[in-house]
Amino acid sequence: MSGIAGICNKENELDVYAAIEESLECMRHRGPDDKGIEQWDKCCLGMCRLSIIDIEGGHQPIWNEDRSMAIVLNGEVYNYLELRPELIAKGHKFYTKTDTEVLLHLYEEYDEKMLEKLRGMFAFAIWNEKKQELFLARDRMGQKPLYYFVTTGGTVAFASELKALKVLAKRLSFPLKLRNQSIYDYLSFGIPEPYTIYNDIYCLNPGCWMKINTAAQESQPYWILDRQPKINISYEEAQKYLRTLIKETVRLQLRSDVALGVFLSGGMDSSVITYEASQEIGSTLTAFTVATPGFETDESGIARRTAKELGIHHEILEMRIAPQDSIFQVVEHYDQPFSDSSAIPSMAISKLASNYVKVVLNGDGGDEVFGGYRRYVANRNFDLWAHYVPPFVWNWVANALEGRSRSRRSAFGFLQRVARGCSQSPAMRFLTWTNDQFNELDKRLWWIDQQQSPTETLIEDKLKGVSNYSWVDRQLELDRIFIMPGLLVKMDMASMAASLEARSPFLDHRVVEFAARLPDSYKVGIKEGKRILRDAYRGLLNEEVITGKKKGFEIPLYQWLTDDLRELVADALLNPNAKIYTYLDKEQVRLLIKQETMNERNWAYLVYALLILELWLQKESRGF
Numbered sequence: 110m111s112g113i114a115g116i117c118n119k120e121n122e123l124d125v126y127a128a129i130e131e132s133l134e135c136m137r138h139r140g141p142d143d144k145g146i147e148q149w150d151k152c153c154l155g156m157c158r159l160s161i162i163d164i165e166g167g168h169q170p171i172w173n174e175d176r177s178m179a180i181v182l183n184g185e186v187y188n189y190l191e192l193r194p195e196l197i198a199k200g201h202k203f204y205t206k207t208d209t210e211v212l213l214h215l216y217e218e219y220d221e222k223m224l225e226k227l228r229g230m231f232a233f234a235i236w237n238e239k240k241q242e243l244f245l246a247r248d249r250m251g252q253k254p255l256y257y258f259v260t261t262g263g264t265v266a267f268a269s270e271l272k273a274l275k276v277l278a279k280r281l282s283f284p285l286k287l288r289n290q291s292i293y294d295y296l297s298f299g300i301p302e303p304y305t306i307y308n309d310i311y312c313l314n315p316g317c318w319m320k321i322n323t324a325a326q327e328s329q330p331y332w333i334l335d336r337q338p339k340i341n342i343s344y345e346e347a348q349k350y351l352r353t354l355i356k357e358t359v360r361l362q363l364r365s366d367v368a369l370g371v372f373l374s375g376g377m378d379s380s381v382i383t384y385e386a387s388q389e390i391g392s393t394l395t396a397f398t399v400a401t402p403g404f405e406t407d408e409s410g411i412a413r414r415t416a417k418e419l420g421i422h423h424e425i426l427e428m429r430i431a432p433q434d435s436i437f438q439v440v441e442h443y444d445q446p447f448s449d450s451s452a453i454p455s456m457a458i459s460k461l462a463s464n465y466v467k468v469v470l471n472g473d474g475g476d477e478v479f480g481g482y483r484r485y486v487a488n489r490n491f492d493l494w495a496h497y498v499p500p501f502v503w504n505w506v507a508n509a510l511e512g513r514s515r516s517r518r519s520a521f522g523f524l525q526r527v528a529r530g531c532s533q534s535p536a537m538r539f540l541t542w543t544n545d546q547f548n549e550l551d552k553r554l555w556w557i558d559q560q561q562s563p564t565e566t567l568i569e570d571k572l573k574g575v576s577n578y579s580w581v582d583r584q585l586e587l588d589r590i591f592i593m594p595g596l597l598v599k600m601d602m603a604s605m606a607a608s609l610e611a612r613s614p615f616l617d618h619r620v621v622e623f624a625a626r627l628p629d630s631y632k633v634g635i636k637e638g639k640r641i642l643r644d645a646y647r648g649l650l651n652e653e654v655i656t657g658k659k660k661g662f663e664i665p666l667y668q669w670l671t672d673d674l675r676e677l678v679a680d681a682l683l684n685p686n687a688k689i690y691t692y693l694d695k696e697q698v699r700l701l702i703k704q705e706t707m708n709e710r711n712w713a714y715l716v717y718a719l720l721i722l723e724l725w726l727q728k729e730s731r732g733f
Contacts, residue, residue: 111159111169112139112269112605113181115234116277117152117243118323120262122272129155130282132273139183139269139605145169147179151323152243155183159608161468162189164366166205173213174202180216182209183269184231184253185612187361188379192226192292208491209233221318224331228361230619232313248668249332249618250474251302251315252597258283258310258400270602271305271444278310285310288731294691295446295559296718297540299595306445316592332618334589335574336582336625347631348645351623352400358617359385359470368466370395372458373416373423373661375408377639378472378481380415381646382614382655386470387419394421395465399458411653418651426461428454430664432673436724442606446725447719449595450666455603463607473600474615477593478624480585480632481639484542487527488580489633499530508709525709526671535572536565539587545711546718547583555697557690560563567591659666659706669714670720678702678716681723688726689719 114132116125128149133144133155140157147154147170156169162185170179186192189208194217197203208229208248215223221244230252233243245267256274257267260283264694268274276286286308301310304549313319316332342350359382359469363369373383387394396416400409409425416423435453443452462469476482506528526545530538540548541555547555549563568587577585597616604611614620624632627641634640643655670678681687682698689698700706701715 111156111181111183111222111613112273113154113156113183113232113234114266114268114273114277115152115154115181115236115243115319116264116266116281117236118263118265118552119151119153120260120264123280128277129153131280132268132276135273135276136235136268136605138608141608145181149236149238150448151241152238154179154181154234154236156183157465159605159610160367161185161610162207162364162366167207167209169209171205171207171213173217178217178235178237180209180213180233180235182231182233182582183255184229184233184248185362185364185610186212186227186229186231187358187617188226188228190364198644205674221246221320221329221331226317228358228619229617230612232269240322241593242320244318244320245313246318246331247313247315249316249334250597250616250621252601252613252616254598254601255267255313256305256310257313257319259321259326263323265326271307271310274310275444284308289558289692290561292722293469293552293556294382294564294567295448295722296552296555297564298544298546298591299448300445300729301591302594307429321684334586334621336578338585338626339628340623340626344631344641344644347627347641351641351645354620354623355614356380356385356388358614358620358682360389362470362612362614362617363389365468367468369391369468369470370462371411371468371627372396372422372462372469372471373398374472374626375411375415375643375654375657376472377646377650377654377657378475378615380472380650381475382470382472382647383415383421384650385614392420392422396421396423397458397462397465397469398423398425399454399461401428401454402423408589411651415654424465427535428457428461430454430457432664432669433677436674436677436720440721440724440728443598446718446722446723447595447598447602448714449599450664450714450717451604452599453664455599456606459604459607459611463609467608468610468612468716469604470612470614471600473596473611473613474593474621475639475642477585477588477596478615478621479639479642480581480629481642482524483638485581485633487530487542487637488584489629490635491531491580494531498531503532505529513620522595529709533584534565536568539568539584539591540565542584543588543592544714546715551707555693557692557694579629581633582625585625601627666717670713670716674720678720681727682716682719687723688730689723691726693719 140159142160143158154170169181172179186208189211192211196214230248232247232253232255259265266277288308293308303314317330371383371386373379386447398409398412439452530541530666537548575583631641647655
C-alpha cells in the first residue's frame, strides 16, 4: 500500500525529481515507512510506502531484470503467490518477495492482458524505457484511486490523491479551474467518475488501463460486469458455492507480513468476514468494534457476543467525536466536496485501529453486491406496484406522509420516499431512492446559472445500456457506477489518513461476478434484501446477526446540525458572502436552513451537503 505519483513526457526544464518529492510529501500518510523516486530523461516515478508485504525488500520503484521497466504500486495483489511460479517457469528472475514485482513480470509477459489474471485492489504505473511509454491501470471495482491530467503539450502527471496532483499541476503551470458541472452533480449524489471537481483532471475509470507515449494516448476497459444471463443453479447449491468463494477470498486477503485485524460491527456483512477470518486464523484474530455511547446505531453489544461465540480476541474502541473538529478534518483531508457523513466515524475508527494493526478486513460492499438496502426491495416490487397503482395515488400517499418522520431509516421516512419515487421517471426515482438530495426540478430553483446538464441525463444514458435488466439489476448497476465510488473513496481516504490498509473481501471481482449472475429472488426477497448471504450463514452466526435490523455506520446528524453545529451552519450558509452563492440562490438556502422548504426530504442530508460544499470552497479559495 502506498501513494504513487509521476510525470512523463515533460515539456520543459522542470525539476521533476523535486516536483515528485513535494507531491509525495502531501500524501505521506499513505506511506510513512519508505519513499522511493526514480528518474529518466522523459519520466519520473515516485512512491511513499506503507510496508505490508516483504517489509525489508519491497522498496519501490521495482525494476525488471534488464532495468528497462520500473513499477510503482498502490494497493495489494492478493493472488501474487499463485502467479509467481508461472512466471519463474517462463524464465523470470525475482529479487523480492513482493506482489509488485509479480505485476511487473506479468506485464513483460502478457502486456495489458496481465490484468485479467489479477485479484486485488490496485492502481499502478509502469514506465517502459525502451518504448518510452507509460502504462497505468486500476482495479476492477475502483478501490484504489488514480488521478491524472495531460497538458496540451503532451505531459502526463498522475497521483493517488488530488492534493498530490495539485502540486504537480502547480509545478507544470497547469490551470486549476473548478468544474461547475461537478458541483451541479454533487448536489444530487456526489461527483461522478471519471470527472473531478476540476476541469481537465480525471480519475482513471475502474477496470481500465491507459497507455501514453509521445505519439498517442489510449485507454480501454479490461473488465465489464455482466449481469446476464442468470446462472442455472439451485438456491442450496448457490449458498454452498458462495460460502466457498467468500472463504477463499478472505484467505487470500489475510496475507500480510504485519499485524492484521478485522472491523466487526453488529451487522451481517462484517460478521461474515469475521467468521471466515476466524476459521482461517483462529483465536489469534483480533476484531475491532467501535462503541458510540449515546448513538442509536451503537452495535458494540451484538459485536461483543459475536466475538465471544467465535472465540477471538476483541477490542472495543470507544469513539467520542467532536462534531465541529471532525467536519473540518473531513474538509481538510478529502480533496473534493464529500457529503457522506459516515466519513466522520470512518476516519475516527481507522485512527483508533491503527494503534493496533496496519491492515484490517471489513464488510464494505456487502449491501451493494447482494442487494442489502431497502431500495432493492422496493425495486423488486416496483413492476407490480406500477401496474396496479397509478402515479396520482403515489403522490397522494407521499404528501400524506410528508413530515411524519425526519429519519430516513424510519418506516414513515422509507414509505414516503418509496411513494415519491414510484411517481417519478426512472432517473429521478434512482436519485430519490438513493441519496434523496437535489433533483433537476429542485436545481431549476436553486442553481443561478442554468447552463449545466441535468444530472439525470447521466443516469438515463446508463439506463439505456441496461434496459433489458430487471429493476433490481438496474438499481444494482447504477449503484455500482454512481454510488459505490463514493463508498470506496470514503474508506480509502479515511483509512489511509491513519496509515491503515483496509481490505474488502466482498469486492473481490469473483464474488461480485457470481452475485451479479444470481437470480433476483436469490438476493432480494419481497420483504428483505441480502437473502442468500443471510441463508448461507444461518446456523454459523447468531440469529440476532442474521435477522438484525440494519443500523448503518452513522452519526446523529440532525441532532448535530441543530445543536453542536448550529452556529457553524449559520455562519457558513447564512453569510451573505458565502462561496456557494456563486452557484446557488440565497433565498432557497435560507428557507432550507429555516426548515421552510423541501420538508419531504431528509433535511439533515441536504444541509450537511451544503455545509461541506461551502467549507470546501472556502478552503479552496485560500489556496494550498
